Amino acid sequence: MDETRAIRLSPPVGRALLTWNGKQPPPPLAVPPAIEVERCGSGDQLLLHGENLAALAWLLANGYRQRINLIYIDPPFGSGIDRVRRVRLRGSGPARLVPVAEVEYCDTWNADAYLQFMYERLIALRDLLADDGCIYLHCDFRKAHHLRCLMDEVFGAERMLNEIIWFYPRGGDGERQFNRKHDTILLYARGDRWTFNYNEVLIPYTRRQLARFRQEDERGRYYWNVNPRGERVKTYLRKPGIGAYDVWTIPIEAALVRDLGYPTAKPLALLDRIIRASSRPGDLVLDCFAGSGTTAVAAQSLGRRWIACDVNTSAIQIASRRLRRAILECTSSSAGFSVWRIGDAAPAPRGDAHVRVTYHNDQITITVESYTNPLLADASQALPDWRCLVDEIVIDPRYDGAIFRPAIMDAPPRRSTLVRGAYTLALADVGPSLALKIVDAAGSEAFIVVPIR
Ligand SMILES: C[S@@+](CC[C@H](N)C(=O)[O-])C[C@H]1O[C@@H](n2cnc3c(N)ncnc32)[C@H](O)[C@@H]1O
Incomplete structure (x- = not known):
């Protein structure tokens, strides 16, 4: 460019x-x-x-x-x-x-x-x-x-x-x-x-408007008869709405x-x-x-x-x-x-996360154990679960070190639901590095790169 x-x-x-x-x-x-x-x-x-x-x-x-x-x-x-x-x-x-x-x-x-x-x-x-x-x-x-x-x-x-x-x-x-x-x-x-x-962008006819077009002519077209000056005039239903x-x-x-x-x-x-x-x-x-x-x-x-x-x-x-x-x-x-x-658009403020990685046979599990945001420190203290702060976790299983390509997304649409926080992937689907982004409700982010062994 x-x-x-x-x-x-x-x-x-x-x-x-x-x-x-x-x-x-x-x-x-x-x-x-x-x-x-x-x-x-x-x-x-x-x-x-x-x-x-x-x-x-x-x-x-x-x-x-x-x-x-x-x-x-x-x-x-x-x-x-x-x-x-x-x-x-x-x-x-x-x-x-x-x-x-x-x-x-x-x-x-x-x-x-x-x-x-x-x-x-x-x-x-x-x-x-x-x-x-x-x-x-x-x-x-x-x-x-x-x-x-x-x-x-x-x-x-x-x-x-x-x-x-x-x-x-x-x-x-x-x-x-x-x-x-x-x-x-x-x-x-x-x-x-x-x-x-x-x-x-037609406005569909109401049922009442449609009900007027009761009569059918010899070609199967619906019409209604109006009688403005004593004459009978056929008004046809030409389009599906107004x-x-x-x-x-x-x-x-x-x-x-x-x-x-x-x-x-x-x-x-x-x-x-x-x-x-x-x-x-x-x-x-x-x-x-x-x-x-x-x-x-x-x-x-x-x-x-x-x-x-x-x-x-x-x-x-x-x-x-x-x-x-x-x-x-x-x-x-x-x-x-x-x-x-x-230009000079600022990256998101940083949150901090602690992530545990475990391997079993041909699988890897990434578990987020904690997440904190210094901007929400007071609110965080009384929270039963770090996940109350987090809006989404997205994972790029084959991170190339430059562009983040999320393939796994955990972002519950309703605010009453929490992210899962633990993700198991087949090792065959994971590259030499995996990246995980945690975005919180205040707009801070933690970005974690996990080297895969
Ligand atoms: C009224 S909101 C738009 C809401 C949007 N129509 C929607 O459905 O969510 C106006 C947006 O303009 C953005 N904005 C204001 N000044 C801007 C600028 N100079 N460059 C880019 N975005 C700007 C604000 O951040 C805000 O998100």
């Missing part, structure tokens, strides 16, 4: 409608170094750990200019909230939440800095989008009006296709104003052609958010609808504010290829866990992805 050039971006195509202190066109982007750290399966999909402007420059330098068919982004909303991570420990019994001394998600912005941040990324994203590609930008009432002006400037006001309202009727109460229960998703095309799979509206009611998946441990995770149904509507099987989908990886998971299950990026270590851990699970359960030999560390 070429890491020497600086990337020049195309100027916006629309008229500037919004200005702010310090507004300036993005300077040429330096291409950051990148290193592959993990590979799962054999596909060419990418999970990029790093700052997304650097990741976009890297993609532009490595053959992805105008190759992306669909972009969905769910950036920080400028909510003024800096979320301190609260770790939900595993195990049965009442949920135990432990605060970690680290801010997981910063969403307090100077208004000008926010606009410049988004402007630079939108310009780079436009250069990645294929001629007939589309971009969905997810936001809420705080920034929707500003972001729409930015999208008009970068993509052109005439390229706006929809302002989608995602309505999520659940929880919360607005006692001083109306309940704020919707987000806004702005949909723009890059050019004058775009994919819209009308039939894929064309989708731009107001979507999709509930927040509270159980998914809890089990993933990622508070801003969006429902799979939301991404499923977006990807079905605006891409075809085999198309390439990009999300550079990937969070828990919902876009990539939905793309994977719909047979699209994907690239996902996030700066946050926990997001990458959670997304790779979800994707690994989807891929290890999938029978297609072409499914897979690799994890790259882009």
